[in-house]
Amino acid sequence: MRGPLTARLRDLATPPVLIAFGGVLWMIALLAMVLVDANPEWEAHQSEYRKRLAAAADDAASVRHAGRFKVQVKQIDLPALERVDRCVSCHVGIEDPAFADAPQPIATHPGDLLTIHTPERFGCTICHGGNGRATSREDAHGLPEPSLNPMLRGEFLQGSCGKCHGDDEFVAGSRLEVGRRLFDHYGCRTCHRLYQSGNTAGPDLTKVGSKKFDAFFWGNDYRGTDRSVVYWLESHFKNPSAFYPSTMLNFKMTDENARALVVYMLSLTDERIPDRLQPSRGPTKP
Ligand code: HEC
Ligand code: HEC
Numbered sequence: 001m002r003g004p005l006t007a008r009l010r011d012l013a014t015p016p017v018l019i020a021f022g023g024v025l026w027m028i029a030l031l032a033m034v035l036v037d038a039n040p041e042w043e044a045h046q047s048e049y050r051k052r053l054a055a056a057a058d059d060a061a062s063v064r065h066a067g068r069f070k071v072q073v074k075q076i077d078l079p080a081l082e083r084v085d086r087c088v089s090c091h092v093g094i095e096d097p098a099f100a101d102a103p104q105p106i107a108t109h110p111g112d113l114l115t116i117h118t119p120e121r122f123g124c125t126i127c128h129g130g131n132g133r134a135t136s137r138e139d140a141h142g143l144p145e146p147s148l149n150p151m152l153r154g155e156f157l158q159g160s161c162g163k164c165h166g167d168d169e170f171v172a173g174s175r176l177e178v179g180r181r182l183f184d185h186y187g188c189r190t191c192h193r194l195y196q197s198g199n200t201a202g203p204d205l206t207k208v209g210s211k212k213f214d215a216f217f218w219g220n221d222y223r224g225t226d227r228s229v230v231y232w233l234e235s236h237f238k239n240p241s242a243f244y245p246s247t248m249l250n251f252k253m254t255d256e257n258a259r260a261l262v263v264y265m266l267s268l269t270d271e272r273i274p275d276r277l278q279p280s281r282g283p284t285k286p
């Protein structure tokens with residue numbers, strides 16, 4: 001009498017049977033990949049966009065326009081900024097004023113920022129961050145956090161304005177401007193180098209905005225779930241020894257001031273931005 005089931009299974013595990021079994025697994029995996037690929041997220045968003053275009057078309061020209069719209073991956077090539085942004089594969093209505101009231105992701109961009117920073121020259125990630133090449137929402141938005149390329153949100157989005165803009169009028173009173181002033185006010189250069197000036201008691205901050213979350217030291221006792229760069233910086237400013245004992249001065253900053261400095265730090269990246277994409281008065285780099 002043969003023993004338990006496991007023994008019988010072991011008898012079955014001959015090479016031909018195993019190979020056949022592996023083959024079946026492969027087929028299932030391939031089929032799953034094809035099915036997922038056949039229904040990409042962007043396709044649904046673009047179909048919705050096209051449907052709305054057609055429904056709103058009330059003259060021959062707009063009917064033709066709607067008819068010509070092709071559902072396909074859309075991308076902006078930005079050789080000058082060394083990137084390719086595909087955000088518009090889902091955010092298809094971003095430049096279309098008729099989509100102001102449409103739901104995300106097909107809505108018009110808020111404000112008039114894109115009339116100045118046109119998508120064909122600037123793309124999206126230079127301001128928003130995220131993964132420009134990605135064609136799924138999670139991946140593009142840098143989710144789940146922490147991500148190597150997180151998307152900047154809310155007030156922290158101003159960090160990217162500071163990559164190109166100096167203290168022009170538009171930053172007056174912004175977090176970015178407050179952060180820049182606080183940097184001088186607290187005398188951060190007593191210990192840090194920024195561009196060509198400052199000291200070396202602490203790390204050089206010239207490119208700190210390009211540092212990824214996993215390059216910051218989180219200490220051995222941190223058990224929290226937020227490991228974003230924004231969180232590290234803010235916690236560190238409010239208490240330099242938040243994660244591990246630090247010799248950095250504790251300025252006992254308010255949340256407001258700490259966040260303004262975070263915005264400023266985020267603007268200090270090593271991204272190369274060609275002169276023709278820089279405003280006439282760029283940030284001062286003494
Ligand atoms: C595969 C589709 C898809 C791609 C690609 C995509 N998005 Fe989105 N996006 C969405 C959807 C759906 C929403 C609305 C739901 C939500 O808020 O996540 C959205 C919302 C947003 C929002 C507002 C909500 C928020 O999370 O702040 C921003 C900003 C945004 N996207 C920026 C971008 C940028 C920048 C890129 C390119 C790096 C991008 N998206 C690429 C689908 C996409
Ligand atoms: C010059 C910088 C800049 C560029 C370039 C830019 N954005 Fe924005 N975007 C912003 C800012 C700032 C806001 C928030 C504006 C506001 O709330 O008034 C915003 C808002 C948004 C929102 C709405 C977020 C919400 O919560 O409702 C979406 C979606 C979005 N952008 C997607 C894009 C996409 C897609 C591109 C590329 C085609 C792009 N942006 C290019 C700066 C930019």
Ligand code: HEC
Pocket residue numbers: 116117122126127157158160161162163164165168170273276277278279280281
């Ligand atoms: C890649 C560089 C770049 C980034 C990033 C950028 N801008 Fe600009 N911005 C420009 C250029 C170039 C102009 C054109 C004006 C000029 O040449 O002085 C401009 C013009 C402007 C203007 C019009 C002001 C004027 O003097 O005409 C505003 C307002 C503005 N940007 C706001 C923003 C905001 C807000 C952000 C961040 C969300 C931002 N910009 C991010 C490059 C940039």
Ligand code: HEC
Pocket residue numbers: 182183186187188189190191192201202203205208211216233240246247248249251261265
């Ligand atoms: C007394 C000297 C001192 C002063 C003043 C000081 N720092 Fe620091 N800072 C340090 C040292 C030392 C470190 C490295 C140890 C650590 O991570 O805390 C550091 C780390 C940092 C880091 C992390 C950099 C990285 O690459 O990990 C940032 C960002 C920073 N400081 C910003 C500031 C800002 C902004 C100010 C002004 C508000 C400031 N520091 C003032 C000494 C100082």
